[in-house]
Amino acid sequence: xxxxxxxxSVKGTLLVLLLPAGIALMGLAWLVHGVxxxxxxxxxxxxxxxxxxxxxxxxxxxxxxKLDTLQTGDYFQEVFHHAFAIHSPSxxxxxxxxxxxxxxxxxxxxxxxxxxxxxxxxDDTPADILAYRKSFRVGDTPIVxxxxxxxxxxxRSQAELHAWTAIVSILLILLxxxxxxxxxxxxxxxVVALRATLKRLQDGKVSRIHxxxxxxxxxxxxxxxxLLDSLDQRLERSxxxxxxxxxxxxxxxxxxxxxxxxTSRPLSDELRLEMTARLxxxxxxxxxxxxxxxxxxxxxxxxxxxxxxxxxxVWMLGRLYTERSFELSSSLPEDARxxxxxxDLNEIMGNLLDNAGKWSEHCVELSLSQDSGLLKMKVVxxxxxxxxxxxxxLGQRGLRLDEQTPGHGLGLAIVREIVERYGGTLRxxxxxERGLRxxxxxxxxxxxxxx
Amino acid sequence: MRLLLVEDDRLLAxxxxxxxxxxxxxxxxxxxAREARMLAGQEEYRAIILxxxxxxxxxxxxxxxxxxxxxxxxxLILTARGDWHDKVEGLKAGADDYLAKPFQTEELIARLNxxxxxxxxxxxxxxxxxxxxxxxxxxxxxxxxxxxxxLTGTEFRLLRCLMSRPxxxxxxxxxxxxxxxxxxNPSENVIEAYIRRLRKLVGNDTISTRxxxxxxxxxxx
Numbered sequence: 001x002x003x004x005x006x007x008x009s010v011k012g013t014l015l016v017l018l019l020p021a022g023i024a025l026m027g028l029a030w031l032v033h034g035v036x037x038x039x040x041x042x043x044x045x046x047x048x049x050x051x052x053x054x055x056x057x058x059x060x061x062x063x064x065x066k067l068d069t070l071q072t073g074d075y076f077q078e079v080f081h082h083a084f085a086i087h088s089p090s091x092x093x094x095x096x097x098x099x100x101x102x103x104x105x106x107x108x109x110x111x112x113x114x115x116x117x118x119x120x121x122x123d124d125t126p127a128d129i130l131a132y133r134k135s136f137r138v139g140d141t142p143i144v145x146x147x148x149x150x151x152x153x154x155x156r157s158q159a160e161l162h163a164w165t166a167i168v169s170i171l172l173i174l175l176x177x178x179x180x181x182x183x184x185x186x187x188x189x190x191v192v193a194l195r196a197t198l199k200r201l202q203d204g205k206v207s208r209i210h211x212x213x214x215x216x217x218x219x220x221x222x223x224x225x226x227l228l229d230s231l232d233q234r235l236e237r238s239x240x241x242x243x244x245x246x247x248x249x250x251x252x253x254x255x256x257x258x259x260x261x262x263t264s265r266p267l268s269d270e271l272r273l274e275m276t277a278r279l280x281x282x283x284x285x286x287x288x289x290x291x292x293x294x295x296x297x298x299x300x301x302x303x304x305x306x307x308x309x310x311x312x313x314v315w316m317l318g319r320l321y322t323e324r325s326f327e328l329s330s331s332l333p334e335d336a337r338x339x340x341x342x343x344d345l346n347e348i349m350g351n352l353l354d355n356a357g358k359w360s361e362h363c364v365e366l367s368l369s370q371d372s373g374l375l376k377m378k379v380v381x382x383x384x385x386x387x388x389x390x391x392x393x394l395g396q397r398g399l400r401l402d403e404q405t406p407g408h409g410l411g412l413a414i415v416r417e418i419v420e421r422y423g424g425t426l427r428x429x430x431x432x433e434r435g436l437r438x439x440x441x442x443x444x445x446x447x448x449x450x451x
Numbered sequence: 452m453r454l455l456l457v458e459d460d461r462l463l464a465x466x467x468x469x470x471x472x473x474x475x476x477x478x479x480x481x482x483x484a485r486e487a488r489m490l491a492g493q494e495e496y497r498a499i500i501l502x503x504x505x506x507x508x509x510x511x512x513x514x515x516x517x518x519x520x521x522x523x524x525x526x527l528i529l530t531a532r533g534d535w536h537d538k539v540e541g542l543k544a545g546a547d548d549y550l551a552k553p554f555q556t557e558e559l560i561a562r563l564n565x566x567x568x569x570x571x572x573x574x575x576x577x578x579x580x581x582x583x584x585x586x587x588x589x590x591x592x593x594x595x596x597x598x599x600x601x602l603t604g605t606e607f608r609l610l611r612c613l614m615s616r617p618x619x620x621x622x623x624x625x626x627x628x629x630x631x632x633x634x635x636n637p638s639e640n641v642i643e644a645y646i647r648r649l650r651k652l653v654g655n656d657t658i659s660t661r662x663x664x665x666x667x668x669x670x671x672x
Contacts (some may be wrong), residue, residue, distance in 0.1 A: 283553050287533075294534065312539045315601035318590060319542050320549070322569060325604030329644075334651070343534065350535035363604075 010191075014184050022176045026169045034162050041158055042130070045149050046114055049132035052082060052147045060086065060145070061138055067091045083129075087144040099129075099148070106131055107144050116151075126150040190214050194221070201228075230299070241289045248285045252278035291414055296341035297421040304342040306368050306375075307334050313350050314366055321357040330368040338375050340442065344418050351411035352379040352438050359383030359436070370444075375424075377440040380431045391428045415440070452497040452567065456480045457487040457513075458529070459506050467500075470556045476563075484508035491517055496524050498567050500559070503530040503541070511544045518545035525566040529554075543601070545589075580614040581670035583653060587611070592652060600652050605630055609645055613658065617670035620661050 060067070067088055085103040086093045092107070094100045102117055109115075115131045131148030190213050200206045208228060213221045256275050259265065296302060310328050318326040338345065349366065356364040360381035367378040386394065394412055412426075419426045424442035431437040454476045458464040461482065468478040479494070481487050484505040491499060503510035514526060525547040530537065533551035541549050547566040550559060578585040582595040590607045592600045602610065608629040613621060623639045630641060646666060650658050657669050 279553070311601065311603070312543075313535060314603050315590065316539045316542045318604055319547075327605055328603045343536070346535040350538075 011184050011188060015180065018180045019177060022180070023173055026173050026176075030162075030166055030169050033165055037158055037162060041154055045130055045151070045154065046132065049082070049114075049130065049147045049149060052084070053132050053134045053145050056084065056086065056145045056147070057134065057136060060143055064138060067093060067143075083148050083150070085144075085146040087146075088141050090141075099126075102129065103131070103146055103148065106133055106146055106148075109133075110135075126152050128152045128155065187214070190217055230297070233297075238293055241293050245285060245289045249282050252282050291347070292417065294343060295347070295418050295421060296344055297418075298339070298423075299341055302341040303337045303339045304345045305335065306338045306340075306345060307332055307336055309342070309346055310349055310366055310368055313346065313353055317350075317353050317357050317364070321360075323362075324357055324360050325363045326353065326357070327363065327365040328368075329365060332368050332370060336370070338370075339444070340375070340422065344422075348415050348418055348440060349377060349379075351415045352377070352440070355379075355411050356381035356383070356436070356438070373444045375442040375444055377442075378437065380435060380437045382431070382435040385430055385434045385436050386428065388430075391430075394428050412438075452476050453495065454478045454563070455487065455490055455494070455496045455499045455524075457484070457500065457505065457510065458482065458502040459504070460502075467556070467559075471560070474556075474560050482506070484510065484513045488513055488516060491522055491524065492520070498563055498570075499524050499526045500563070501526055501528050501546075503528055503532075511540065514541075514544045514546060523570075525570040527559075527562055527566055578611055578614045580617040580668055581657065583614065583657075585611055585614055594653075605645060606649060609642075610649055613666065613668040614670075617668045620665045620667045622665040626666065 067086060067090070083099040083103065084093075084095055085099075085107060087107045092104075094103055106115055106117070112133050112135055115133060116129070117131065118128045128151040129148045130151050131146050133144065133146045135142060135144045137143065190211060193211050194209070194213065194217065197206065197209050197211050201209065208225055209221050211217075211221060256278050259267075259271060259275060265271075307330060310330070314326045314328045318324070340348075353364060353366060356379050360383045362382055364379065364381045367376075367380075369376045369378075416426050419440050419442065422442045424440060427439045427441075429437050429439070452475070454471060456464060456468055456471070456478050458467065458480070459482045464480050464482065468480050471478050479490060479496075481490060482505075484507050487499075487501070487505075501510045501514060505513070510528060510530075514528070517524075517526070526545065527548045527550060528541045528546045529550055529552055530541070531552045538549050547569070548562050550562060576587040578587070584593045584595075585591075585607070586593060587607075589599075590602050590604075592602055592610065609626060612626065612629050623642050626642050627639070630645075646658060646660075659667055659669055661667060
């Protein structure tokens with residue numbers, strides 16, 4: 001069991017399991033073969049002995065019990081190849097003579113049927129014989145007939161056959177080992193190829209894994225490639241972000257430092273305001289890029305508890321905007337899980353709620369639902385709402401930070417970016433009479449699958 | 452108004468306390484969590500500005516300790532980390548408001564005034580019924596085993612209504628007045644859904660149904 005529990009090496013496990021099993025089964029087959037062979041040959045000999053006794057009986061009855069008239073000696077021996085004894089009160093015929101002691105004792109034993117005599121103790125008689133005895137009467141004459149066969153000779157040829165079987169079995173086992181070995185190596189070849197590719201990947205010789213993997217390994221390869229993709233994308237994103245950041249941050253820093261280093265220049269109020277504005281720019285850029293860089297995007301193995309997070313956020317914003325009532329309505333079970341990274345989900349719901357809180361008069365409602373493969377979030381407020389022309393501009397990317405509507409600003413842009421990364425949609429519409437309704441739909445399949 | 456400012460960056464602390472004093476506050480400044488813990492226990496402040504990243508401890512732990520010791524000054528926390536999870540954690544620990552660095556002094560002062568104003572009107576308003584305690588300021592439900600559940604607006608109002616008169620049967624119509632919904636004509640199903648949610652928090656026996664009449668809060672259950 002420890003072997004099964006700790007698969008140190010697939011090859012080793014297979015060998016350790018298959019080899020002894022093959023050998024044991026082959027050995028069992030060989031043993032069964034021996035037993036069956038033994039039984040079959042005994043049955044066969046016995047039947048023949050019975051046939052021959054019947055034949056002798058027939059001959060004796062034909063000659064009316066006159067044993068003398070029987071053609072004895074060579075005739076029977078040539079016909080039978082077996083030792084036999086015919087006994088009547090007047091006469092006994094035993095052939096060959098050397099078997100006489102054994103056969104005589106059988107005649108005297110008086111029991112009909114099959115007998116097996118082993119180790120009769122005489123040197124010139126065979127050690128193991130099978131005999132069939134039958135007594136009958138011809139007229140008034142009681143006659144006993146025995147035919148017997150030397151089992152030793154039979155056993156010797158049987159043993160020879162059994163030995164050959166053993167040799168063939170061993171050859172088969174060797175063949176089996178070869179086949180198992182070949183099979184294991186063949187089925188392990190993709191793994192070896194995979195390992196080689198991974199090595200090449202590590203060395204930077206290839207950028208993706210292209211291996212003809214068997215079905216069992218295909219998801220693995222796919223996942224690895226996905227991971228590589230998302231790593232690449234993340235690297236690219238963070239490089240872009242850093243490049244943007246340093247571009248937009250270094251200039252204001254240079255400007256501010258210039259002013260501060262110039263000791264001869266008095267710090268007028270105008271200059272102070274100018275410098276504060278520059279620092280604010282830096283802060284805004286930093287904040288925007290940092291929030292962007294924190295998005296995870298769809299990731300394997302990441303999920304969030306939407307109800308718990310929504311409750312926390314609704315409660316928290318209710319504490320911050322104490323005059324507004326923040327409500328949560330949902331048909332989801334409390335322990336529902338969504339395949340969205342926790343921080344991303346917080347960012348979506350938090351920004352939407354915060355935004356709605358800023359504009360609402362009394363009430364903000366967050367609804368969560370899930371149907372037909374769509375994860376849905378809806379935030380409705382009862383604020384002044386947004387005109388149709390403005391709705392088109394809400395949360396648009398490409399709008400520079402300072403161009404965005406205050407309030408419906410950076411937050412919505414961030415939400416849009418995250419939602420797009422999950423392949424979802426962000427829609428705005430006018431709520432009942434006044435106020436804004438924001439709807440986020442994220443397809444379950446995309447958020448789970450590739451990226 | 453006397454303030455406690457807990458901030459380890461001396462440049463920021465000095466600048467800030469100067470500006471706060473200009474705005475009419477009298478400010479005690481400390482740079483360590485240890486001193487902050489001590490001062491808040493000894494002195495009377497109208498509000499505390501607490502930085503979360505202190506050299507000798509986490510500001511949130513200091514805050515939790517204060518709240519555990521029933522030190523109820525309104526607290527505004529300052530931090531450089533501004534994600535939603537941190538904000539939730541900060542408010543759960545007992546903060547009244549939250550400001551991410553860098554901030555403008557005007558905004559800080561506005562927020563300070565807001566939390567001070569909020570704290571002035573409030574008495575330590577707790578509704579107690581049976582094993583449960585409803586905290587109006589924190590909009591949360593505490594049970595006698597010490598667990599605390601945060602509530603949404605409607606959940607809180609419904610529970611406050613039911614717990615204000617334990618044993619009294621409130622009709623669905625009465626409870627509907629507590630609904631504060633964007634839905635124009637809320638149906639009675641909404642009440643049922645809310646009751647189900649509340650029962651998950653307090654247990655099925657605590658809120659009983661009187662068929663055809665309404666619901667009541669069992670304080671002996």
